[in-house]
Amino acid sequence: xxVAMELINVNKNIGKKHIIKDLNLSIHKGEVFGLLGPNGAxxxxxxxxxxxxxxxxxxxxxxxxxxxxxxxxxxxRHVGAIVENPxxxxxxxxxxxxxxxxxxxxxxxxxxxHEVIQLVGLQKAxxxxxxxxxxxxxxxxxxxxxxxxxxxxxxxxxxTNGLDPAGIREIRQYIRKLAxxxxxxxxxxxxLLSEIELMCDRIGIIKNGELLSVEDVKDSQDDEENTxxxxxxxxxxxxxxxxxxxxxxxKSEGEHSITVKxxxxxxxxxxxxxxxxxxQIYEVNVEKTSLxxxxxxxIGENTIA
Amino acid sequence: xxxxxxxLQNENMKLSQRISxxxxxxxxxxxxxxxxxxxxxxxxxxxxxxxxNWKEELRVETANLEEMNEEDExxxxxxxxxxxxxxxxxxxxxxxxxxxxxxxxMENAGLSSxxxxxxxxxxxGIIASEYRLGTIKLxxxxxxxxxxxxxxxxxxxxxxxxxxxxxLFISSMIIGSLFFGLNGLNPTIVQMSVDGPKETSIFGExxxxxxxxxxxxxxxxxxxxxxxSLFRNSGMAIGTSIFLMFTGTTVVAMLSNYxxxxxxxxxxxxLNQYMGNGVPVIEGMTLGFSIAIIAIYYxxxxxVSWLAFTKRDVAxx
Numbered sequence: 001x002x003v004a005m006e007l008i009n010v011n012k013n014i015g016k017k018h019i020i021k022d023l024n025l026s027i028h029k030g031e032v033f034g035l036l037g038p039n040g041a042x043x044x045x046x047x048x049x050x051x052x053x054x055x056x057x058x059x060x061x062x063x064x065x066x067x068x069x070x071x072x073x074x075x076x077r078h079v080g081a082i083v084e085n086p087x088x089x090x091x092x093x094x095x096x097x098x099x100x101x102x103x104x105x106x107x108x109x110x111x112x113x114h115e116v117i118q119l120v121g122l123q124k125a126x127x128x129x130x131x132x133x134x135x136x137x138x139x140x141x142x143x144x145x146x147x148x149x150x151x152x153x154x155x156x157x158x159x160t161n162g163l164d165p166a167g168i169r170e171i172r173q174y175i176r177k178l179a180x181x182x183x184x185x186x187x188x189x190x191x192l193l194s195e196i197e198l199m200c201d202r203i204g205i206i207k208n209g210e211l212l213s214v215e216d217v218k219d220s221q222d223d224e225e226n227t228x229x230x231x232x233x234x235x236x237x238x239x240x241x242x243x244x245x246x247x248x249x250x251k252s253e254g255e256h257s258i259t260v261k262x263x264x265x266x267x268x269x270x271x272x273x274x275x276x277x278x279x280q281i282y283e284v285n286v287e288k289t290s291l292x293x294x295x296x297x298x299i300g301e302n303t304i305a
Numbered sequence: 306x307x308x309x310x311x312x313l314q315n316e317n318m319k320l321s322q323r324i325s326x327x328x329x330x331x332x333x334x335x336x337x338x339x340x341x342x343x344x345x346x347x348x349x350x351x352x353x354x355x356x357x358n359w360k361e362e363l364r365v366e367t368a369n370l371e372e373m374n375e376e377d378e379x380x381x382x383x384x385x386x387x388x389x390x391x392x393x394x395x396x397x398x399x400x401x402x403x404x405x406x407x408x409x410x411m412e413n414a415g416l417s418s419x420x421x422x423x424x425x426x427x428x429x430g431i432i433a434s435e436y437r438l439g440t441i442k443l444x445x446x447x448x449x450x451x452x453x454x455x456x457x458x459x460x461x462x463x464x465x466x467x468x469x470x471x472x473l474f475i476s477s478m479i480i481g482s483l484f485f486g487l488n489g490l491n492p493t494i495v496q497m498s499v500d501g502p503k504e505t506s507i508f509g510e511x512x513x514x515x516x517x518x519x520x521x522x523x524x525x526x527x528x529x530x531x532x533x534s535l536f537r538n539s540g541m542a543i544g545t546s547i548f549l550m551f552t553g554t555t556v557v558a559m560l561s562n563y564x565x566x567x568x569x570x571x572x573x574x575x576l577n578q579y580m581g582n583g584v585p586v587i588e589g590m591t592l593g594f595s596i597a598i599i600a601i602y603y604x605x606x607x608x609v610s611w612l613a614f615t616k617r618d619v620a621x622x
Contacts, residue, residue, distance in 0.1 A: 014620075045620075051446040054618040073448040081446055087439030091322050100318065103311040104447040145443065 002029040004078075004153050004185040005050070010059035012045055012209075019045050020209045023059070027153065027187060032179045034200035034217075035189040042209040043189040044084060047157050050187075051081050064152060077105070080151035084158065086142025090131025094122060094141050097130050098148065105149045116144045120174075136167045143174070154178065155187045160195045172199040231267060232259045233274070234283035241279050245270060257283075308449060312457035313464075320427065320465065329423040330472060337413060337476050341484045344409065360395055367391040386497045393495050393502035405488045406481030407507045413477040414514035420473060421522040421550060424466040428529040429542030431458045432614065436537040441619055451615040455534070459610070462526055470515060470522075513580070520599065521574045525550050527606040534610040561587055573598045 005027040012020035020042050027033050035043050048054040050061055052068050052075075061068045066075035088097045098116070102108040117126050120140040125133065130141060139159065146154055156175070160168045176199055178184045190196045196203065197217060205212045234257045235241040241258065242250075248260040248270070262270060267286065274281055320326050370384040370391070394401055402408075432455075435441040445451060481487075494507045525546055532542035553571030560566040567573075567587040573595035578585050585591075 048618070048620065053442060053445060054620060073450070076446055077448045079446065081443075083442040083446070085439060087443065089319060089322075089438065089440055092319070096318060096322065100315050101443065101447070103315055104308065104449055106308065 003027070004029045004064060005187075006062045007046075007050075008060045008062070010046070010049060010061060011057045012042075012049065012054065013057045018209065020049070020056075023209075023211055025204060025211060025214070027185050029152070029185055030179055030183040031201040032175055032186045032188065032199055034196040034203035035187060035206060036193055036196065036203050037189075037191065037206035039191050041191075041206045043191075043206060044157055045209075046206070047081070047083060047155055047187070047189060050155060051079055051083065052076055053083065077149070078152045079155060080146030080149065080153070081155035082139075082142040082146055082157060082159065083155075085161070086138045088130040088133070088138055088141055088145075090129065092130060093128060094126040094130050094133070094137075097141060098126075098145055101145045102148050108148050112148065116147050119147065120144045135162045136164070136170075139163060139167070139171065143171075147178075151184065153185045153187065157189050158191075159188055160190065160192075168195060175199050228261050229264060229267075230259055230287045231262050231270065232257055232283075232285040232287070233270075233281065234285075235274065236280045236282070240277060241274060244273050244277055244279070309453060309457060312449070312454060313461060316431070316457055316461035317464070320431075320461065326427075329426075329469070333416070333419060333423075333469070333473060334476055336416060336419065337473070337480055340413065340416075341409065341480045344404070345484050359400055363391050363395055363401065367395075390495050390497065390502050397504075399495060399504065402488045402492055402494070403486075405485045405492075406478050407488065407492060407511070408494070409481035409485055410474060410477040411507065411511045411514060413473060414511065414518055416473055417470065417515065417518035417522060418550075420466060420469045421518075421525050422547065423469060424462060424522055424526040425529040425546045425550070426539075426543055427465050428462045428526040429533045429539040429546065431462060432530070432533040433537055433539035433542060437539070445619060452611065455611060455614045459527075459530060459607075462530060463523065466519075466522055466526060470519070474511075474515065517576050517580070520576060521550075524570065524574055524599065524603065524606075527603060527610075531606045531610040531613075534613040557586055567594070568598060570598065570602045 003026045007023050007025040010020055010023040011018070023046065035046065037043050045054060049056050050063075050068070052072055056069070061075075063075040064078045066078075068075040088094075089100070092100065094117075095113070098113050102113055117123055120143050122137065122140050122144065125137060130138065133141065143156075146156075154175075159171050159175070163171065175186050175188065179186050179201075188196055188200065193203075200217050202214055202216055204214045230251055232254075233241065233245070236256065238256060238258065242253075245258065245260050248262050248266070251259040251261055253259070260270075264286075267284075271281065271284065367388055370388050374384040374388065393399070435444055444454065491506055491508050493504050494510065495502050496505050496510060497503075528549065529542045529546040532545055533539060536542065549571070553569075554575070557566055557569050557572045560569070561572075564587070567590050572586045572590070575586075576592065576595060578590075579592040579595070
């Protein structure tokens with residue numbers, strides 16, 4: 001698979017604090033990659049290093065084969081980004097905001113600006129001052145400025161921040177469209193799994209500056225056979241039942257129920273053995289182990305600050 | 306080069322789309338108009354054609370001045386230059402010209418301190434406002450070096466101050482002409498020079514005055530630019546620059562007993578001290594020395610601005 005961006009042993013120290021620890025990551029062409037982690041995990045620092053706003057202490061980031069450290073101009077040429085909020089010049093019209101950024105990269109014609117405006121659906125408001133835009137409109141203008149120069153990598157830091165559900169849905173469809181139709185790699189960051197789960201192909205979980213794991217979103221949704229399921233059994237008496245299912249990893253225990261991990265294939269066996277032992281089964285509840293569970297498993301539920 | 310011009314276009318667009326920029330021009334225009342009105346109704350100004358017995362009138366005036374110059378304890382020595390100039394007029398048979406747009410424009414060279422103030426505000430805001438608005442993050446992620454972006458901002462500040470000076474000159478000439486008339490296209494006046502009174506072109510004199518004021522203006526603007534780049538805060542840059550602008554010369558005067566005071570920037574920025582029969586703030590200072598000191602400060606201001614802008618991370622909110 002083609003690599004659009006590669007992070008190699010990236011470290012960042014600020015003062016004595018080790019903010020980012022040995023980050024290694026590859027972003028493939030045309031994929032939507034989610035950077036997920038609690039606030040303060042290092043997502044924004046990582047993104048700032050990707051676009052050269054912050055210098056890394058050691059390591060390197062290669063964008064389309066150009067090092068952001070040594071060949072900044074050729075590397076950043078391929079990147080379009082919104083870092084944190086989509087901040088625009090409030091005293092300039094939407095059009096002039098775009099014109100401003102268009103002037104900074106050679107070869108962007110007025111036709112291209114119109115094209116991008118159409119793409120994000122801002123035709124009606126483009127002559128208005130950006131200061132009067134709603135957050136959703138500014139988000140669109142932010143996406144427009146990031147797309148002007150046809151980047152191969154689009155970086156959106158917390159793109160759904162402050163948007164209403166309709167806005168989130170729109171951004172999501174939009175990002176998928178870009179990845180699928182224009183072969184743009186999109187990197188989105190978020191502290192909310194539910195918001196990016198539906199738009200990402202892969203999600204990297206980051207905590208305390210470390211990349212804990214990279215999860216394939218499609219895997220956990222499609223692969224029925226081997227998916228780990230949570231099976232909650234409402235049974236009586238509970239103690240004897242627990243002994244019978246003790247060969248399965250126990251996830252949690254309730255007053256009248258027990259939850260174990262098992263695959264789909266194993267469920268009939270569990271029920272059969274419980275029935276044979278004369279245990280009353282009131283309820284069997286099967287749930288997929290969602291990405292959210294994996295997420296919490298990795299970062300620990302109570303550490304989300 | 307092409308993209309540097311594009312950067313200048315951008316910076317000028319951001320300046321000209323702000324109302325505050327236009328308010329500055331309006332304030333300057335109002336002050337010029339106000340000055341003209343005051344001057345127009347003031348009695349000490351002769352705008353009418355000088356009549357034939359001007360020599361007699363000038364002698365009487367000179368005699369009065371001489372009396373005040375020697376006897377009045379508060380005004381002692383204040384009129385020496387004026388007396389010398391008057392005598393020069395009489396001796397060389399040069400008819401004094403009535404007050405006109407040229408002289409009005411020359412006097413308005415003093416308004417360049419107003420322009421300094423405005424330029425400081427622009428210089429202080431041009432970097433800091435990008436940080437305040439958060440647009441710095443979008444500005445710096447383009448395939449253009451930070452040095453070039455910084456330079457485009459600095460050049461924009463200088464362009465702004467020059468356009469303002471030009472505006473001051475042109476509107477002074479127009480308003481001056483309307484109120485006081487115009488004595489030809491390039492009249493001469495008698496001014497004090499190093500070797501006593503001399504007849505000089507008024508245009509040259511205006512050019513010199515505006516030029517000398519430019520030095521102070523550029524230095525203060527560059528200082529504000531540096532503070533803006535260093536602290537990313539326009540309030541701080543405006544505050545410190547204006548404070549220094551107003552107290553700088555006073556502090557130098559207070560410290561003028563010390564030899565090292567001559568290394569203070571403000572002891573050197575007023576090059577008028579080497580013109581005419583001016584006296585240097587501290588003994589032993591020369592024009593060459595002052596120019597060297599100004600150049601050293603200027604380079605320090607620019608290098609600090611550059612280091613702060615290009616070498617530091619753009620972090621935080």
